[in-house]
Amino acid sequence: MILIYKLINLFVNNLKNDLNYDLYVSSHLIQLDAHDNCKLINSNNDLSVTLVRLNIEKLGKCVVENADDSVNQHYLDSMSFNLRGLFLNRNQLRCLNESTALFRYFSFLNELCLVGNKISFISPHAFKFIGQNLRILNLNENFLDSIQNGLFVNLINLEQLDLNNNQIKYLNAKSFSGLRNLRFLDLKWNCLTRLDEFVFDELDRLESLNLSFNKIEHLKSSNLFKGLKSLTRLDLVGNRLEILENNIFAHLNRLSILNLNSNRLEVIFKHAFYGLDNLEILNFDFNRLSHINASQFRHLRLLKQLSFYNNRIEYLNDQDSKKDFIIELLDSLKHLSYLDPVSYTHLAGDSQMTLP
Numbered sequence: 001m002i003l004i005y006k007l008i009n010l011f012v013n014n015l016k017n018d019l020n021y022d023l024y025v026s027s028h029l030i031q032l033d034a035h036d037n038c039k040l041i042n043s044n045n046d047l048s049v050t051l052v053r054l055n056i057e058k059l060g061k062c063v064v065e066n067a068d069d070s071v072n073q074h075y076l077d078s079m080s081f082n083l084r085g086l087f088l089n090r091n092q093l094r095c096l097n098e099s100t101a102l103f104r105y106f107s108f109l110n111e112l113c114l115v116g117n118k119i120s121f122i123s124p125h126a127f128k129f130i131g132q133n134l135r136i137l138n139l140n141e142n143f144l145d146s147i148q149n150g151l152f153v154n155l156i157n158l159e160q161l162d163l164n165n166n167q168i169k170y171l172n173a174k175s176f177s178g179l180r181n182l183r184f185l186d187l188k189w190n191c192l193t194r195l196d197e198f199v200f201d202e203l204d205r206l207e208s209l210n211l212s213f214n215k216i217e218h219l220k221s222s223n224l225f226k227g228l229k230s231l232t233r234l235d236l237v238g239n240r241l242e243i244l245e246n247n248i249f250a251h252l253n254r255l256s257i258l259n260l261n262s263n264r265l266e267v268i269f270k271h272a273f274y275g276l277d278n279l280e281i282l283n284f285d286f287n288r289l290s291h292i293n294a295s296q297f298r299h300l301r302l303l304k305q306l307s308f309y310n311n312r313i314e315y316l317n318d319q320d321s322k323k324d325f326i327i328e329l330l331d332s333l334k335h336l337s338y339l340d341p342v343s344y345t346h347l348a349g350d351s352q353m354t355l356p
Contacts, residue, residue: 097123153178201227250275
């Protein structure tokens, strides 16, 4: 009896033999997980004709960077027409450039994952052979400290870019050039201290931006988020922000979620949230706020959730009345359904009020 396999998991082995003979799967195999089999991808195995997803983690950088020597060219050519997902996670790749052999064969890829390598440099031309169809690029957990100008310019249809857990210190106006269709950008757990005024100008279809757990101290310009016309979620958790100036979010009129938890916020200017006409969730937990005024939130007509948990709030509306503060909020914010049981650590307040 001949078995037809569509998904094979060969994790953590040391396979060397000819799998065509053993499995008889070359005309039906869709997904192959060959993680930790350093001798498997070689000239004797032609399991490629119908592969859609290929996971070859932990093969070692020699296999990936020198594919012309270690992988039969016919093997790669036959795979290239159907392969849509390529996972090269946790190899020992240190750089990607236009001569990285393996990428030359996969112009139809939709998803490329390079998680947990040691990549510290990517040439501006590294992705020129795979740019037209790529939708997801995952570079998490590498050693990138900068983004070369024009690096993503050929990735015209990219929708998701993951760069979290790198060492990126600076982004400029050309860092994301060409990414007109990008919808999700993850930059959390990097080393950013500031953002160039025009860094997001070309990302007019971006829906979610995660800048959490960087070292950003100041949002300096009201034009910083000017290009983000479609943004619905912005995460700035765990940075070093102390002040929110007037109009800093003025161009984000589609934003519905703004997370500012775990910063060092002490001052919020009166018009800091001007322009956030569709904001529904606003979180300030674990900051250093001592004074808030209901008028700062009055124009957030669609706000449903407002949270100040674990701050240092002493004054509300220039007085100590928690009741008056909540009444004024409710009068302005008709959709508000959750107001954090505010931890006014220094405020001798009224009894807790619950929202209707």
